[in-house]
Amino acid sequence: MKKTDMLIHLSGTSRRLLPFASLLILIIAGLLGCLSIYSARAFSEAPLYFALKQLVWLCIGLIVFLSVSLIPFSFYKKTASLFYFLSLVLLVLVLCFGVEINDMRGWFRLWGTVNVQPSEFAKVIFLLYLSVFASKGQELRMDRILMMFGVTFLSMLLLMLEPDFGGALIFFVAFIMVLTVCGARLTCLLAAFLFLLTCAVIFVAVNDYAMIRILGYLAPDGGYGVDAWHIKQFQYTMAHGGWTGSAWGNALWSSAFLPLPHTDSLFASIVESAGFVGGVIVIGGFFAMGAGFTAMSWKVKDNAGRIFVFSVGMMYLVQALIHISVNSVLLPPTGVTLPVLSYGGSSLLSIMFAFGIAFSAAREE
Numbered sequence: 001m002k003k004t005d006m007l008i009h010l011s012g013t014s015r016r017l018l019p020f021a022s023l024l025i026l027i028i029a030g031l032l033g034c035l036s037i038y039s040a041r042a043f044s045e046a047p048l049y050f051a052l053k054q055l056v057w058l059c060i061g062l063i064v065f066l067s068v069s070l071i072p073f074s075f076y077k078k079t080a081s082l083f084y085f086l087s088l089v090l091l092v093l094v095l096c097f098g099v100e101i102n103d104m105r106g107w108f109r110l111w112g113t114v115n116v117q118p119s120e121f122a123k124v125i126f127l128l129y130l131s132v133f134a135s136k137g138q139e140l141r142m143d144r145i146l147m148m149f150g151v152t153f154l155s156m157l158l159l160m161l162e163p164d165f166g167g168a169l170i171f172f173v174a175f176i177m178v179l180t181v182c183g184a185r186l187t188c189l190l191a192a193f194l195f196l197l198t199c200a201v202i203f204v205a206v207n208d209y210a211m212i213r214i215l216g217y218l219a220p221d222g223g224y225g226v227d228a229w230h231i232k233q234f235q236y237t238m239a240h241g242g243w244t245g246s247a248w249g250n251a252l253w254s255s256a257f258l259p260l261p262h263t264d265s266l267f268a269s270i271v272e273s274a275g276f277v278g279g280v281i282v283i284g285g286f287f288a289m290g291a292g293f294t295a296m297s298w299k300v301k302d303n304a305g306r307i308f309v310f311s312v313g314m315m316y317l318v319q320a321l322i323h324i325s326v327n328s329v330l331l332p333p334t335g336v337t338l339p340v341l342s343y344g345g346s347s348l349l350s351i352m353f354a355f356g357i358a359f360s361a362a363r364e365e
Contacts, residue, residue, distance in 0.1 A: 022359065023062060026340070026352070029285070030058040033341035033348075037262045039248045040269035043255035050262050050343050057345040061352035068356025069363065073305050076357055077132050084129035087122035091158040094118050098162075102260075103209070104335070106162045107346075117346035119159055119167045124354040126155050127174040127311055135304035140182045148175065149195065156199060165203050165210065166322075166334040172196050173318045177311035181297075217332035233258045234329050237268040238279075245275030262343040264335050267327040282341075283324060290317035296362050305361030312354050 038051035076083075098105045099115065107115040130148060134140060152175040159168035176192060204210045216228030233253075240246060240253045254261040254269035261269040271279040293313020300306040316339040323338045325331040337347050 022355075023066065026062060026065060026355070027058075029340045030054075030061070030348070033343075034058065035248060036266055036270050036273070036341055037343045039251045039273045040254045040258075040261035040266060042249045043252055053345070054343050054348070057348045060345075061348045064349055065352040065356045065359075068353055069359040071360055073302065073357070073361040073363075076128060076360065077302075077304055080125070080129045080132040083125045087118065087125045088154070088158070090118040091122055091155075095158070095161055102335075104162050104164055106164055106167070114345070117344070119162075119164065120344075120346040120350035121353065122155070123167070123171055123174060123315075124312075124350050124357070126151075126171055127178070127315060127354070128308055128357060130175065130178045131308035131311060132304045134178050134182045135302075135307055140179075140184055145179070145184065145188055148178070149192075153195070153199075160199065160203050163203065163207050163210075164335065165200070165207075166336040168199070168203075169196075169322070169334070170315065170319050170336065172199075174311060174315045177314045177318075178307060181307050181310050213332050213334075217329075230259055230333055231329055234265065234268050234327055237261075237265075238271045238328070241272040241275045241278075243275050243277060245271070245273050245278055248273050263337055264323070264333075264342070265327060266338045266342045267324050270341075271327075279324075283320075286317055286320040286339075290314055293358065296358070300361050302361060309358045309361050312358050316351065316354075 034051045034054050037054050038047060041047050041050055094106060094108060097108070099107050099109045101107055101115070106119055107117050109115050130151070133144070133148065133151075136144075152171060155171050156168040159165075159171060172192075176189065179188060179192065204214065216231060220228045220231045237251075237253045237258050246252070251261070251269050251272040254265070254272050258265050258268060267279065267282065270282060274281070290313050293309055297306050297310035297313070300309055319336060320339050322331065322334070323336045323342075326333055326336065337344060339351055340348065
């Protein structure tokens with residue numbers, strides 16, 4: 001066999017094995033998430049309840065990842081517009097027929113305790129649609145940028161009506177990532193952040209609880225109620241972890257006092273169990289994920305695929321940093337989960353779906 005033929009053969013083999021090699025990393029990360037969820041609920045009445053449910057979702061999610069990654073990326077490019085339209089329909093329907101959890105109407109109840117959050121899947125489809133739309137043509141003209149602004153505003157509006165500003169913020173992050181990788185001018189990026197600021201001001205003006213959270217963040221000792229109390233629990237929980245943690249399954253403060261320790265407050269619970277060292281390892285893992293997707297995007301020849309692979313890695317990296325910043329009291333409290341690790345079937349399955357599409361783009365010849 002000639003040297004060039006051997007290199008082509010090895011390259012093709014590595015592309016075919018790409019999703020299977022990444023499967024091991026996802027299994028390890030998913031099991032770490034199950035362990036973190038168990039530790040966060042270790043002193044509750046049913047400490048294994050959420051961890052075992054997450055384990056089931058992890059098994060389903062791994063099947064979703066492999067199945068989606070084996071479908072040619074050309075299929076996702078052709079159907080991106082249709083999928084995005086269907087996701088908008090679901091976001092409208094959930095406002096009318098969804099169930100309310102934690103004062104937010106954002107879930108469909110299928111049966112029993114099984115709920116589906118359509119916004120988790122919608123943000124993946126939204127990013128895919130923007131990637132395909134932005135990849136058309138040689139340059140990103142102003143008319144197409146304005147079209148992307150309109151699509152982003154519509155998507156964020158439906159999320160803010162639930163009301164879920166944290167979810168809307170991740171849609172905005174996806175939009176910014178696509179603009180950045182497409183080489184949009186600085187003026188466009190500044191206009192985008194001005195647009196986000198406007199949305200935030202309107203959201204705070206309409207929703208009193210958002211203002212209470214901000215006031216509680218600015219003055220946690222000022223008597224602004226439960227949200228200031230939540231901020232203090234973040235601090236107490238992480239302080240209790242110290243340098244090396246209180247050991248897995250012994251996160252007493254998380255289980256007893258920290259609100260939503262297995263979802264929105266998971267990083268603080270991890271720090272209590274694994275300490276400052278464990279928190280640094282988790283942060284490093286997410287940066288490694290972002291770097292891995294960035295490196296993978298360089299090898300993707302298809303323009304839409306390259307934009308999507310880079311943007312999906314950066315989107316979940318930024319989501320993780322927002323979650324960590326909230327738990328570290330660097331940002332006001334908002335409902336953003338820690339990707340892969342936090343409890344939630346919709347969140348985990350949508351991430352596996354997004355990663356599957358990314359690896360499909362990376363594998364396509």
